[in-house]
Amino acid sequence: MTEKISGELTLGPVLYNWKADAWRDFYFKIADEAPVDTVVIGETICYKRAPFFEPLYGEVMERLEAGGKTVVFSTLAEVMLPHDRRIVESICSIEDHLVEVNDASGLYHLTGKPHNIGPLFNTYNEEVVKTLARRGAKNFCVPHEMRATAIEAVAKEANALGCTVEVQVFGRQSLALSARCYHARAHDKIKDTCQYVCENDPDGLNLRTLEGQPFLTINGVQVLSNDYVDLIAELPDLARMGVARFRLSPQNVDMIAVAKVYRAAMDGEITAAEGQESLKELVGDTPLANGFFYQQPGYRFIDADSVVH
Amino acid sequence: MTAETLTKTELVCPAGTPAALRTAVDAGADAVYCGFQNASNARNFAGLNFTPAELEKAVDYAHQRGAKVLLACNTFPPGGSTDIWKTAVDDAHSFGIDAIIVADVGVANYVRETYPDQRLHLSVQAGASSPEAIRYFCREFDVRRVVLPRILTVAEIKKVHDAIPCEIEAFVFGNIGMMKEGRCALSTYVTGESTNMDGACSPAHHIRYVEDDERNLTTRLGRFAVDHFEAGEAAGYPTICKGRYLTNDRTCGYYAFEEPRTLNLSALLPDLMKAGVTALKIEGRQRSRAYVKAVVSAFRHAVDALMEGRDPKLADLIALTEGAKQTEGAFKTKTWR
Numbered sequence: 001m002t003e004k005i006s007g008e009l010t011l012g013p014v015l016y017n018w019k020a021d022a023w024r025d026f027y028f029k030i031a032d033e034a035p036v037d038t039v040v041i042g043e044t045i046c047y048k049r050a051p052f053f054e055p056l057y058g059e060v061m062e063r064l065e066a067g068g069k070t071v072v073f074s075t076l077a078e079v080m081l082p083h084d085r086r087i088v089e090s091i092c093s094i095e096d097h098l099v100e101v102n103d104a105s106g107l108y109h110l111t112g113k114p115h116n117i118g119p120l121f122n123t124y125n126e127e128v129v130k131t132l133a134r135r136g137a138k139n140f141c142v143p144h145e146m147r148a149t150a151i152e153a154v155a156k157e158a159n160a161l162g163c164t165v166e167v168q169v170f171g172r173q174s175l176a177l178s179a180r181c182y183h184a185r186a187h188d189k190i191k192d193t194c195q196y197v198c199e200n201d202p203d204g205l206n207l208r209t210l211e212g213q214p215f216l217t218i219n220g221v222q223v224l225s226n227d228y229v230d231l232i233a234e235l236p237d238l239a240r241m242g243v244a245r246f247r248l249s250p251q252n253v254d255m256i257a258v259a260k261v262y263r264a265a266m267d268g269e270i271t272a273a274e275g276q277e278s279l280k281e282l283v284g285d286t287p288l289a290n291g292f293f294y295q296q297p298g299y300r301f302i303d304a305d306s307v308v309h
Numbered sequence: 310m311t312a313e314t315l316t317k318t319e320l321v322c323p324a325g326t327p328a329a330l331r332t333a334v335d336a337g338a339d340a341v342y343c344g345f346q347n348a349s350n351a352r353n354f355a356g357l358n359f360t361p362a363e364l365e366k367a368v369d370y371a372h373q374r375g376a377k378v379l380l381a382c383n384t385f386p387p388g389g390s391t392d393i394w395k396t397a398v399d400d401a402h403s404f405g406i407d408a409i410i411v412a413d414v415g416v417a418n419y420v421r422e423t424y425p426d427q428r429l430h431l432s433v434q435a436g437a438s439s440p441e442a443i444r445y446f447c448r449e450f451d452v453r454r455v456v457l458p459r460i461l462t463v464a465e466i467k468k469v470h471d472a473i474p475c476e477i478e479a480f481v482f483g484n485i486g487m488m489k490e491g492r493c494a495l496s497t498y499v500t501g502e503s504t505n506m507d508g509a510c511s512p513a514h515h516i517r518y519v520e521d522d523e524r525n526l527t528t529r530l531g532r533f534a535v536d537h538f539e540a541g542e543a544a545g546y547p548t549i550c551k552g553r554y555l556t557n558d559r560t561c562g563y564y565a566f567e568e569p570r571t572l573n574l575s576a577l578l579p580d581l582m583k584a585g586v587t588a589l590k591i592e593g594r595q596r597s598r599a600y601v602k603a604v605v606s607a608f609r610h611a612v613d614a615l616m617e618g619r620d621p622k623l624a625d626l627i628a629l630t631e632g633a634k635q636t637e638g639a640f641k642t643k644t645w646r
Contacts, residue, residue, distance in 0.1 A: 079439040080438040088439075108444055111449070120492065124386060124505065127418060130418070132414060135449070144494060145503055146387075147506075150388035176495050177493075178487050178566070179487070182566060186559060192646065207554045208556070209533050209554060216495075297497075297498060297531060298499075
């Protein structure tokens with residue numbers, strides 16, 4: 001019998017440009033089958049993709065709620081152009097659902113109202129928590145590169161203020177944002193004439209070093225890791241620190257199965273080692289990593305058992 | 310003021326050391342920006358920056374000559390370690406610093422609550438690129454100036470200017486960063502040291518230059534090859550965002566993010582000044598005193614010439630750009646996006 005871990009599972013927004021039908025079907029399946037508590041939906045990376053998904057928000061939201069999930073809307077992480085600004089303002093005007101803010105533009109609209117802080121906003125310390133909680137923030141999903149000691153300090157402050165802290169425990173790690181579309185650039189195009197080339201890469205465009213080593217992943221204006229973060233073995237540590245929500249970031253793998261593995265680990269039905277084995281089968285050749293948590297290079301995988309507490 | 314009026318523009322110059330600060334002030338800087346020797350600023354490199362005693366003296370030196378000193382306190386304190394940032398703010402305030410440049414919401418809040426009269430600037434590291442984001446910082450923390458990211462055209466800067474209640478500082482010369490500053494963990498990913506939390510991108514002790522028998526050079530950051538140069542080709546400093554990589558379609562190395570070039574907006578100075586930019590920022594706290602002297606003097610002459618209706622002469626600046634290659638980056642056109 002392994003330790004039970006209290007906490008909720010969140011499914012983060014789909015960051016890639018999936019075909020609209022595939023996107024909708026994915027959420028229908030999540031609604032019906034995935035053991036997750038909260039689902040964050042909405043375009044987070046590029047305003048040009050939003051029109052494909054917006055018409056589907058209503059039916060996807062209804063299906064998810066019928067499946068017992070709480071729905072939260074995500075805002076864009078890079079806000080600059082008039083289109084970006086309009087989309088953020090429109091999402092922030094949703095009244096009956098929480099909105100997850102990924103940029104200070106969202107805070108401008110939501111200060112004084114309950115809202116969540118997304119992983120692409122910089123919640124690095126307890127002073128940020130104190131400052132934003134006073135202005136209505138309820139849940140803080142910390143940045144990907146956060147180290148354990150910093151997560152612990154943030155969680156302590158958040159919990160004392162009646163807020164929750166969330167950590168991404170599965171999926172590619174967001175490493176950078178830009179105003180330039182690197183997907184378009186890879187195809188000798190620019191953002192304005194991109195012809196939506198990013199839709200050809202439902203798990204992002206893999207970038208290798210000149211020595212052929214898999215390195216990074218391009219997703220429009222975003223750069224992600226090649227590997228998927230995996231903190232299944234660190235769940236007990238995170239729970240002990242006061243982290244109450246664990247985020248799975250959608251990849252082009254069987255996310256229902258991934259969610260079930262994490263749920264089983266939290267329920268004490270499988271050990272972390274068993275969970276890790278199952279995840280390895282599910283993700284194929286993609287490496288798993290957890291270095292950031294241990295203040296190591298983010299691509300590294302540290303064996304939790306080897307760490308002296 | 311009409312759109313054609315040239316705003317009286319402040320020249321904001323880098324000072325990595327006390328000597329560089331004196332050089333910049335003597336060369337005509339209206340203001341210099343600098344940081345302490347720790348993680349509280351985004352150029353936390355060995356051999357750079359100020360002790361508290363040095364900063365105190367530097368503020369006196371500048372003030373006696375009519376120049377301002379701005380403190381870059383523009384990184385993000387990791388949880389449990391905010392004391393370094395608070396001490397930086399406390400010290401600088403006690404020295405009579407003219408403004409504190411912040412990026413972190415928590416640090417901004419600390420300054421505003423502790424020193425209600427302390428002037429606050431918003432760092433480019435805050436990544437505020439929309440009028441709403443900037444207005445948020447003005448409304449909540451009384452930020453008086455925003456350092457704009459290097460991703461807007463001059464026309465867009467003008468629109469931002471008209472939509473915000475604070476001053477604008479814009480980069481005119483130096484490194485061009487395409488990654489949204491304050492949101493980039495590429496260097497952390499490879500080195501374990503965080504640009505955002507520890508204040509240094511691609512620290513030198515993680516860099517290796519490996520030469521083969523034919524004198525071709527591979528530049529490495531940590532365990533990853535970031536670029537490769539043929540014998541005789543000029544090699545740049547190996548940052549991930551300026552490296553060459555492969556995709557399935559791109560079987561020859563290409564600059565996936567950006568080419569190593571220097572931002573030089575000298576030709577756009579009149580346009581920037583007409584767009585309502587209050588301060589022109591020169592990048593390069595890691596640069597030598599000779600560089601600081603040359604760039605600051607050239608821009609001093611140019612700004613003065615423009616204000617007096619004469620032609621500025623800036624050809625000399627090209628010699629100081631990286632690999633003698635320069636760009637107007639995002640400022641002239643958005644086709645690079």
